Amino acid sequence: MSHNREHAVILAAGRGERLKAYTNYAPKSLVHVAGVPLINRIMESLHKSAGVRRFFVATGYRAKHLSLLEPPKDCEVHLVENKKWEQSHSMLSLALCMDYLNNGGFVVQANCCFDEKIIDCINDDRGVSRWLVQPFALEDMGECLRANESGVIRRLSVEKPGSRFVHQSTVRLKELKRKKKFEREEKFETAWKSCGVMHLIAETAWDLERWLKDAIRERRENESFERIICENLEAAQMHIADIGKARFQRIESEEDLKRAEDIFG
Numbered sequence: 001m002s003h004n005r006e007h008a009v010i011l012a013a014g015r016g017e018r019l020k021a022y023t024n025y026a027p028k029s030l031v032h033v034a035g036v037p038l039i040n041r042i043m044e045s046l047h048k049s050a051g052v053r054r055f056f057v058a059t060g061y062r063a064k065h066l067s068l069l070e071p072p073k074d075c076e077v078h079l080v081e082n083k084k085w086e087q088s089h090s091m092l093s094l095a096l097c098m099d100y101l102n103n104g105g106f107v108v109q110a111n112c113c114f115d116e117k118i119i120d121c122i123n124d125d126r127g128v129s130r131w132l133v134q135p136f137a138l139e140d141m142g143e144c145l146r147a148n149e150s151g152v153i154r155r156l157s158v159e160k161p162g163s164r165f166v167h168q169s170t171v172r173l174k175e176l177k178r179k180k181k182f183e184r185e186e187k188f189e190t191a192w193k194s195c196g197v198m199h200l201i202a203e204t205a206w207d208l209e210r211w212l213k214d215a216i217r218e219r220r221e222n223e224s225f226e227r228i229i230c231e232n233l234e235a236a237q238m239h240i241a242d243i244g245k246a247r248f249q250r251i252e253s254e255e256d257l258k259r260a261e262d263i264f265g
Contacts, residue, residue: 005050005199007105009097010042011225013060013085016111018253027062029110031251034264038251039069039110041264046106047072049116054078056100057110058093060085088221091228095212101205104129107225109196111251113260118246122199129204130241134248136191143226145192145240153238156230159191192240194226195248199241207235 016028023031029039039057046052053075059066060082071077078100082093094107101107122130131153136144146155200208211228215221220228229236249260 005105006053007100007103008043008046008052008055008108009094009101009105010039010055010057010108010110011090011093012039012066012110013058013082013088013090013093014111015061016251019251019257021254022257023061025062026065027059027110028251029057030065031257033113033249033251033257033260036264038113039066041113041115042108042110043075043077044072045114045116045118046108047075049119050106052106054100056080056097058082058097060093084221089224091212091215091223091225092221094225095209095216098205098209098212101200101209102202104200104202104205107198107200109250112196112248113251113264114195114197114243114248115246115264118195118197118243118248120246121241121243126239127201128237128239129201130199131238132195132197132199132243133192133240134195134243136193140193143194145194145230147190147192147240151239153192153230153233153236153240155233156227190240192242195243196250198238204236204238207232 012027012029014028016023019028019031030037043055055071055075055077057066057077058080063081066079069077080096082088082096084092118132121132131145133145141159144157144159145153147153208229211232212225215228229238247263249256249263251257251260
């Protein structure tokens with residue numbers, strides 16, 4: 001299996017409806033956290049931790065604002081415009097960039113704020129595709145990934161805060177951690193929340209490109225690329241990678257932005 005860490009696709013086409021006070025005149029990826037635009041922090045962190053040198057940014061809303069984007073030293077940045085950003089979701093933006101992931105690489109949502117330590121969880125170089133995650137907490141809501149005892153993602157669901165499944169998974173995970181028991185025979189599905197970052201080996205990237213093209217032919221441009229992956233989990237063989245104590249915050253709302261300021265300020 002082949003994999004590449006020199007390339008990263010950053011999905012930055014959306015506006016950020018719940019951040020209108022900050023995105024009326026600029027894309028969400030340029031919102032500042034602790035004085036640094038989100039997209040610049042992403043590029044710097046991936047360059048320092050994983051050696052990424054070529055960044056391919058899918059733009060859409062206020063695309064011209066990203067034309068002056070400066071990558072880290074000795075790196076390149078290329079912009080790929082999704083002219084249908086208002087009528088589509090992330091799957092179309094990613095489909096437009098898949099040519100740059102022929103040898104694998106990172107896929108990152110531009111509303112993620114993290115430091116370079118987030119990549120530590122994939123430095124064992126196992127040669128598998130990884131989806132970076134955190135445990136899905138009881139107060140969380142949204143897309144919930146469920147992995148088997150081997151860490152392979154098996155299901156995607158949309159959960160509400162306090163859902164029964166998430167509660168059972170959270171309690172079980174805490175119990176195992178307390179007892180320091182992680183035996184392979186423990187057959188339960190842990191609930192995980194996506195960190196908006198994944199690393200694909202070349203074989204997975206090739207399959208994903210085909211799945212995205214099929215979805216476009218079926219006129220499904222308004223769906224997320226994560227959902228397309230999760231319709232093909234048996235073939236994708238995506239493994240979870242728990243980011244542990246790395247600093248991270250997904251920016252979806254003003255409350256998230258305040259939390260990020262506390263974390264990174």
